[in-house]
Structures are given as C-alpha cells and as structure tokens.
Amino acid sequence: MSIHNSMLPLTDPVLVSAGTRVPRPGATLARRLVRRLPTVIAAVVLLFFILAAIAPYLLAPDDPLAINPAAAFSPPGPGHLLGTDESGRDIYSRIIHGARPSLLIGAAATAAGLGLALVLGIAAGFGGRWLDFGIGRILEVLFALPGLLLALVFIALAGPGVGTTVLAVALTTAPGYARVIRGQIIALRASPMVEAATVLGRSRWRILTAHILPNALAPVAVLATLGLGQAVLWAASLSFLGLGSPPPAPEWGTMLSAGRTYLSLAWWMTFFPGLAIVILAGSATVLSRSMKAASSQ
C-alpha cells in the first residue's frame, strides 16, 4: 500500500453520495421548489420515524406483541394493513414499535462511530506528521476488512449481543468518517483564517478549539445524518444474519431475520420491515445531500 492511496481524501462512494454537485444556475422559482421537494419529503419521513420512536401508540394503537394464531400469515389487507407474521402479530404495529430500538441502535452506533472518527481524524489532521502516518496505517488496516467483514470479526471476538452490534457498526463506519474529518481539518488548517490566527500568535490549542472545530461541525452534522441511515442499515444486516437482538422484540432487523424463514410463504414479513429501512436510509441520504449543498453555498 503506497502513501498515495491513503492520501486520497475520500474513497467511500456512500460518503460521496452525500452530494458534492452545485445546483445549476438559472433555475426558476418553480424549478427550485421542485428541487426542494425531495428534501421536504425526506425531512417529513424522518420526523415520522422519530415520532414513531417517541410515541409508538399514537401511530399504532395495537399491541405489537399480541399473538393471534388464527390470523397467522394474513396477507396485507383491510384488517392488517401490512399483513401478520407467523404468530398473527400485526406487521404495521411491529414496524412502528420497532422504530425505537432500531433508531436507538442506529443513533448509538453513529455516535460511537463518529466519536471514534473525530478523535482519529482530529489527531491525524492536527497532531503532526507522525501521528498522521500512524493513524493512516490503522485506517488502512480497518479498510482492508470492509463492511460486514470487520463487523463479523469483531462479533467473533466479543460475542453477539446488542452492545456488540452497536460497537461493530461503529467500528465499520468510523474509518470512512475519520478520513473525511481529517481532510476537512487539513483544508481548514490551510485557510487564511487559521493563517491569521497563527500570525497573531494564538496557541495551537486555541486555533483548534476556536477556529477549526466550529467550522468542522457542519460536515460532521452531514455525516451524522447520513450515518444514522447507514448505521440502521448495517445493524439490520447483522440482525438479518442472526447476530442481532433476540427474536420476540419488534426490532426491524429481527423481524427481517424471522421473515427470512417464510420468504416464499409470506413475502410481506420481509418486504415491509426492509422497506422501512430503505425509506429511512434513503431519506437520511437525501437530507444529508441537501445539508451539504446548503452549507457549501
């Protein structure tokens, strides 16, 4: 691995898809409104999921754990909007009630991953050549076991469980974020603002806390929004593989792994929880793109 590769500012296209293009000039008001529409929809969807996580009984009054064997495997219809599972539990209620554990796992993993990435990124971007080199090597190793591979190796060592899932997802997503943050800090260090502060004799610590960190916050907010969707998605992948929270809980990944057994019999058991994840991750991506575009203008 040559230095050249590790110096690339960004190699993860998921992060690139957070949006780098500037809207074309000359757009009329109507066109601008149409352009904003995806952002508005994405924000509404995210608010809906957050509401479901805070007050699930508001959106789904039925008990997500209520068993009704007579109604097992009911297809989507008037009685059960999205069908029922193998014990006759209502899929819609379970998706709404599953928002809280799924979002909590996602938020915890994003916070842990971003926290780790901030420490690594700031140390690499601000700590001098040798620290940058050392952290670059660590990231290189983490990149060599991408995505689920790193998460699985971590689970093999630490044993399965919700806490392990959170840490595994954090570890999987942190290297990409660390690279973005490092790039951001190096760009800020070269800015006239920091140059002026250096000339004025400000200490390195003051330059970091007063000038660099506040300006690095906007990109971190973009990463956090994008990361929430990605973390929910990774955690669900682990649950789907049977390494997540235990079965009776209405968590999206667990519902998916239960539905997997009945894929040919009851497609709705897998389709709808998966769709919830796709909609959440898609909305997070759209919103983070808009935030990035807004902050770079």
Add this chain to the structure above:
Amino acid sequence: MSPSATTSTRQGGALKASLRWLLSTLAGGIFVLWAVATAIFFGIRMIPGDPAAAIMGGPGSQASAEALEAARIEYGLDQPLFVQYFGQLRRLAVGDLGTSYSLKSPVSEVLAEIVPSTLVLAGLALVVAWLMALLLAVLSTRISVVGSAVEIISAAVPHFWLASVLIMIFSTALGWFPPVSTNTPGGLVLPVVTLALPLAGFLGQVMRDSLEKAQHSAFALSARARGESEIGVLLRHSLRHAALPGIALSGWALGSLLSGAVVVESIFARPGLGRALLSAVTARDIPLVTGVALVSAGAYVLIMAVSDLAERLVDPRIGEP
C-alpha cells in the same frame, strides 16, 4: 551530455521509482496482514475467561476436555504470551493457519475449497456492475434525475432486502431462477445481480461526474469541431476518462463485493468465503475467522496494488515528484 546518456539516467530513475513503489507496496501489504493477525490474537485474549474455550467456540461451547487440551497444546496456551504470539506468527508466515474447530479440518484446506466459489461470484458481479455502471453514466448525463435517483437507491438498499425482493419476484412468483444458488448459469443470475446492482449505482455515479467533465473538455470540443458525432465523442474520447475513477475505486468495490457476499452467500445457500465467515462467527471458530480475515485482507491489499499500478499506467502523472 549526450542524448543517450540522458535517456539512460531517466530510465535509471524510473527503475528506481518502480523498485521503491514495489518495496513500499510489499511492506504495506505485509503490515496490513500482520496487523489483522495481531489484532485477532490479542483480541481473543483480552476477553475474560479461558482462551482455549474462546478458541473452541466461546463461553457457551460444548467443547470436550480433550478438545480444550488439544487447543491448549496447539496454541501453546501454557506458555508465556510472547512465545505464543511469535509461534503463531511463525506458523502464519509459512501458511499454517491452524485447524478449524467447527469443521475439524485444516483452515487452509477449507479456504482452498471455498475461495474459488466466491471468486466466480464476485468476478461475475464486478463485470456486470461495470457494464451497468457505464450504461448508467451515459444515461444520466442525458437525464440527470436518473443519476440522483440511482445514487440514493444504491446507498439505501441493503443487499439482504434486494436479494429477498429478487427471490420473491423471480423465484417465488415467476419461477425463472432457483432461490438456491448453483454454479449453473440460471443459479448464478440472482446472486450476481444482487451483488452487482448497488455497486453499479456507486460506480455509475462516480463515472458520471468525470464523464460530464470530459464531455465539456477542450478535447471533446475539438473532436466535435472535426465533425465527430455526439456518440462518437462519447465512445471514442470521453468514456475512457469515465473509467479512471472506476479503477481508483477497485479496492472499495472489492470490499463491497466481499461484504455483500456474506449476505448473498448466506441467503442463496451458496458455499463461499462470506458464508464460511458467518458460520465461523456463529460457532466462534477463531482459527477459521482468522483465515477468512487474512484472505480478504490479502485480496484487498492485492487489488489496491494492482489498481494503483493500473492508474499509474493509464495516467503517468500519478507518482511523479
């Protein structure tokens, strides 16, 4: 100085630079493999409890006293930590990956059996993804909405859901392809498409950006001035520029394929690296986990070196001082 002397010095410099590249790439690769092996070695010993039990399937394992004793001897657990560590490194250096606890056979034999299957799957998916990405890139320079939609979908659709939906439609409802993967052409379609689609979305979006840049460049303009048709400009001049960032992303693409292979091989019941890793993790078969991790990391190191070399060949400006 005569012209020939200048040429030979330049060649000498180029040779030196190539040698330096080769050495640093080799050193970097060995470092990554060493770090992976070391992290797993110390990771398993940092967990409280008997490391022999951890190697033999974790706290809940039903490993017999003899199996535990065999693990203690094989891994030299009664010896000082550093003796164990260097012993492990020495064995890994000569290619001895130990014995799989769950499969009761040498890890290297297990790997030799499953790696070709994953190679076929990932290789086909990569080819399909590249073709789809080029098509997407060309399409989305015409219709920009296509590009944005594909970007968001490929970032938001997980492999397991895509595979499930494809099985529902093409196996259960239409019955075109089997839901269980075999090495027949029909049995490969769904797994390959599942792996290729998200990758194609990402590659396509990166290719689109450089394709757009190339379409507005001076050489495209001059080609048009010479009377070249729009399609001619695209095929003969711009498309090769779109391929460059695709090459740079090869390491990332391999990662996406291997990570996706865990899900795809498991859902389509196809033998391979990903499925072996998953069952090794469930059984907490640390020797097999180490083997799969080293093979994947090795593949990543190799691909990064090859793509770096390819970039240098395509664009000689890279690597110049």
